[in-house]
Amino acid sequence: MIDDDWVTIALRLGLATVVGLVIGFEREWRGHDAGIRTHALVALSSAMIVISALLIAREMAQQGQQSDPVRAIQGLAQAIGFIAGGLIFVRGGDVRNMTTAASLWMAAAVGIAAGAGQFTLVLLASTITLLVLTLLSLTKRLIPSPPPDAEIDSDRIRPPNRRGMIDPD
Numbered sequence: 001m002i003d004d005d006w007v008t009i010a011l012r013l014g015l016a017t018v019v020g021l022v023i024g025f026e027r028e029w030r031g032h033d034a035g036i037r038t039h040a041l042v043a044l045s046s047a048m049i050v051i052s053a054l055l056i057a058r059e060m061a062q063q064g065q066q067s068d069p070v071r072a073i074q075g076l077a078q079a080i081g082f083i084a085g086g087l088i089f090v091r092g093g094d095v096r097n098m099t100t101a102a103s104l105w106m107a108a109a110v111g112i113a114a115g116a117g118q119f120t121l122v123l124l125a126s127t128i129t130l131l132v133l134t135l136l137s138l139t140k141r142l143i144p145s146p147p148p149d150a151e152i153d154s155d156r157i158r159p160p161n162r163r164g165m166i167d168p169d
Contacts, residue, residue, distance in 0.1 A: 008117070009051055016047035016114035019126040020107045026133045032100045034087060039107040042083075046076055046111025054116070073112055080108040103133065 020043025021036055028035030053072035060067040084101035106129050113121045 012051060012114050012117055013044060013047050015119065015122055016043040016111040019043060019110045019114070019122060023103050023107050023110070023126065023129060023133070026130065027100055027103055030137075032097070034097075034100050034104055039104060042080065042104055043107040043111035043114070046080070046108045047115035048111075049076055050112050050115025076108060076112060080105055099133070103129070 017040050020040035023043075024034070024036040024039025027039065049072050050069070053067075053069035057067040057069040084104045087097040087101040087104065089096050106125070110122055110126055110129075113125065
């Protein structure tokens with residue numbers, strides 16, 4: 001669980017915020033809307049909710065009552081999924097903001113782990129996250145684009161109808 005040791009609580013909140021800042025910096029650097037502040041606040045708020053749930057669970061245990069702090073994590077996962085889903089959109093057949101939504105989800109996960117005091121997990125996962133965001137982005141630039149003459153025949157492509165089905169010719 002967790003004590004009322006405010007140094008430990010500050011360390012957990014601070015670590016979540018710093019890692020959220022770093023993940024958000026990468027997104028902001030690439031020109032995405034959900035950047036430094038958004039990622040830092042998602043990580044910080046996730047850590048705060050977990051710490052609060054752990055403190056409440058400890059208080060209830062001292063009173064002889066039971067509590068399940070894991071339910072707070074479940075609620076966080078659902079809430080951040082809703083927010084991240086709102087970032088994703090389709091434009092001209094291309095899906096946009098998937099990586100930003102995933103990095104926001106990661107910021108929440110980092111906050112959850114930091115709030116729970118799982119510092120090794122936070123550091124390992126955030127390192128892997130930054131490697132994925134930076135190295136794979138560089139690798140993607142090295143992959144050649146398809147030639148311009150390999151474009152799809154747009155006359156043959158039809159959007160789906162209201163039921164999501166493509167009408168036959």
